[in-house]
Every structure is written in C-alpha cells, then in structure tokens.
Amino acid sequence: MIAQALIVVFLALLAAVEFGQVTVRLPFPPGVEYDYMAEPPAGSLPLKWDKDFKIDNDALTKAQMVLTDRIVGVETVAVAPDGRLGLVDRFGKIFIATPDGRGDYSIPLEPLAYSSPGRTLGVKFDADGNLYMANSPLGLLQLVAPGDAENQKLILATGRVSDESPLLAGYPVEFANALDIAADGTVYFSCSTDVLAYKTEDSSWDVLDSVYVTLAKGAPAGMLLAYHPSNGSTIALMDKLWFGNGVALSPEEDYVLVADSIQARIHRYWLQGPKAGSAELFMDNLPGPPDGISKADDGTNYWVTIYSEPSGLMSLTRSRVVRVLVAWTPRIMRLLGVQIPKRGLVLKVSPEGKVVQVLGDAKGKVTYGVTSAVESNGRLFLGSIRRGGVPVLDLNNAQ
Numbered sequence: 001m002i003a004q005a006l007i008v009v010f011l012a013l014l015a016a017v018e019f020g021q022v023t024v025r026l027p028f029p030p031g032v033e034y035d036y037m038a039e040p041p042a043g044s045l046p047l048k049w050d051k052d053f054k055i056d057n058d059a060l061t062k063a064q065m066v067l068t069d070r071i072v073g074v075e076t077v078a079v080a081p082d083g084r085l086g087l088v089d090r091f092g093k094i095f096i097a098t099p100d101g102r103g104d105y106s107i108p109l110e111p112l113a114y115s116s117p118g119r120t121l122g123v124k125f126d127a128d129g130n131l132y133m134a135n136s137p138l139g140l141l142q143l144v145a146p147g148d149a150e151n152q153k154l155i156l157a158t159g160r161v162s163d164e165s166p167l168l169a170g171y172p173v174e175f176a177n178a179l180d181i182a183a184d185g186t187v188y189f190s191c192s193t194d195v196l197a198y199k200t201e202d203s204s205w206d207v208l209d210s211v212y213v214t215l216a217k218g219a220p221a222g223m224l225l226a227y228h229p230s231n232g233s234t235i236a237l238m239d240k241l242w243f244g245n246g247v248a249l250s251p252e253e254d255y256v257l258v259a260d261s262i263q264a265r266i267h268r269y270w271l272q273g274p275k276a277g278s279a280e281l282f283m284d285n286l287p288g289p290p291d292g293i294s295k296a297d298d299g300t301n302y303w304v305t306i307y308s309e310p311s312g313l314m315s316l317t318r319s320r321v322v323r324v325l326v327a328w329t330p331r332i333m334r335l336l337g338v339q340i341p342k343r344g345l346v347l348k349v350s351p352e353g354k355v356v357q358v359l360g361d362a363k364g365k366v367t368y369g370v371t372s373a374v375e376s377n378g379r380l381f382l383g384s385i386r387r388g389g390v391p392v393l394d395l396n397n398a399q
Helices: 002-018 208-217 312-316 320-336
Strands: 064-066 085-088 093-099 119-125 131-136 139-144 153-158 176-181 187-191 222-228 233-241 244-249 255-260 265-270 279-283 290-295 302-306 344-349 355-361 370-376 379-384 390-394
Touching (some): 187 244, 187 255, 208 320, 222 244, 222 255, 244 302, 255 290, 344 370
Parallel strands (some): 119 176, 290 370
Antiparallel strands (some): 064 390, 131 139, 176 187, 187 222, 222 233, 290 302, 344 355, 370 379
8 A cells, every 4th residue: 555655646746747836956057046947949849850860881980099098078179271289178278289290199288278167169260370269158268379478368258148239138158169260250159058067076067967957947048149359249140049059151151050959950040141130940850969060171061960869768858757857867877887879970961951971980989979070181070078089080081
C-alpha cells in the first residue's frame, strides 16, 4: 500500500510539473535574477532535425593536429592574411600563433592578454589587424594592436544595445557568441541567450549548461546585432532566437546569415535590396545544432559546422518534465562521467541553402564537437570547445 501511495504521489507531482502547477528549480548560473519556466512560442517545440542523415565519408579523419597539448578549447580560429592565428583558450588566454616552418605553429608561454571573466567564443581579425572577440558575459571585445608592446590594449567595444536601436534598446549583451566583419568595419555578431556562461571549478567557463537551461527555460532571448565602430552604436537586427550562434556575411554583403543552434536552423537577414530589414528562413531540418558559419574561399558557398548529434530526448521537449530533465543533463553527465557522443561534421552549403559537400568523422576519431570552420589557402581550420589542439584539414585531401 505504501509503495502504491508513493507511486500515486510521484505521478501527481509529475503532472503538476507538466501543467505548470509546481515551480521547478532550474540550474541557472549564480546571480541570475529569474528562476522560472516560460511557455515557449507556439510551434517552436519539440525540436526537429534530420534524423535520417548519415555521414558517408571520413574526410575529417584526415585532419592534422597542430598545437597539440599546448592549447585547449579553442572555439574559433582567426586567420590573419600573413598566416598567423588568433586563438583564445577555455580560460580566456589570448595567443597569437605563428607558423614554425615545419607544418606546426608556435605560441608564447605567456598569453598576450586575458579575455576574462567569461568564455570567449567567436574571434576574427579586422582589416587593421585588431582582434575582435565575442565573450560571455562581457560582450564584444577588441584587442587593439595585438603583440605590439607599446600600443596593445584590450577594450570593451560594446556590452549593450544602444538606446537609439529600434529593437531592444538598452538590452544587455551578455552572451556574445560569433561574428563577422564587413568591409566598412561593421561587426555583425550574435548574442545567444540571457543564460550566462558558467564558471567551473578549474576557473574555466562552460557554455554547454547555458544551451540546455535556455531550452528548458522556454523563452528565446537570442539576438543578431550590428556594432558600428564609426559611432560606437550597437543595433539589434533580430530577436527571439532560441540560441543565436554562427554569423557570416554574404560575399556581396547584401545579407547576413545567423544560426539558431537549438532550432537546428539558419536564418538570413537582408541588409540591402527590396527585402532589406527583413529576415527569412535559410535552412532548417539540419542534422544537428549548427554552430559556426563562415564564407568558403570559392566566393560562393559557406562552411557550416554541426556540433553534435541530438539525443532522441530532444524530440520530446514540448513536455515541461522533459525540459526540466534536459536542464540538469550536463550536471548529471559530469556527475556520472558521461561524455557527449563524439562526431565530427562540417557541411558546405550553397547560397540557396543546399548542402553541396559533407566532411565527416562519424566516430569522432580525430575531430568532434566542431564549433567552427575557417578556410584559408586551401586549408580548413577547425575549432572545438571540447578538445585540445587545432585540427587543420587540407581540402585537397578531402575530395
């Protein structure tokens, strides 16, 4: 009888959670003012992705590792015209790596600076050689004159939407993620969510919890923004992205692409032409969460990285109970010593949103958790927040 009564109580509790009658504590980061689950936008859940997609090649297993055992958790590799690499590790240490003439790179023992507190994700050199960095929780940073002992300085370019922005005026930018830079110097970048990165016991910053808690919370707060260095303004172009991520301008700079990792979609925001100021769906039903987006060197297509293969649990996320479980999943995995299944996947995508090439590593033997792919001189530099070193793929070997 007691066992039956406990079962009835447990089922009643689950029903109360499901119908929003019981407040459930989600693992929000310290200092966050809210602690609730919202009603998600109509039709946005459960998550949908291409469950039938199969990787049919092992091209990414041919990548060569550089900087092995010397740097960990590089989300994005910034490649300068002279071949130097701009890198930020999981602790916020900023390095400039130089080719060593033997196929690898050298980095100094001490970093140039620290992009901390927080986790730096997207990085890119501007036309003057300054390094822009997207950081959570700080915002958009700029390392001016990196490596120049007299002139180097780290500045906060922006940490909020400007008051003159027609959309989200004054809103904080607390999870800057990815960026691209236009010819006129405008920085287009994403803000993923209002659930900040988490500081871990080893003093690094983790962003995986932020993704899962954002999904559980059910109130999309991601943005696409434009920072104008000429006047210092930051204008919000899009809002209500579930988890804004990769950003890439078109070759003609008439539109900008932005990934929504949770929704497994990519949106196109028009900057010029009759559709200027409007957004449309560019791709959906991707084979997992899109992370980085960058222009391919062919001047036409784009590289899109897929971070992981979604769990079947994600197809049940309309349920509040399932979303509570999702929110705690990263902590449960760490407690049990369980890792996200390894898989490496990069897609080459046409301007029409069609996949024209697949680069894979189905078992994650060499590459996995790929967060960015940047092409330079026939090589693809791959980022990953989950592994050490930097995989570099010679695209001549990937055919």
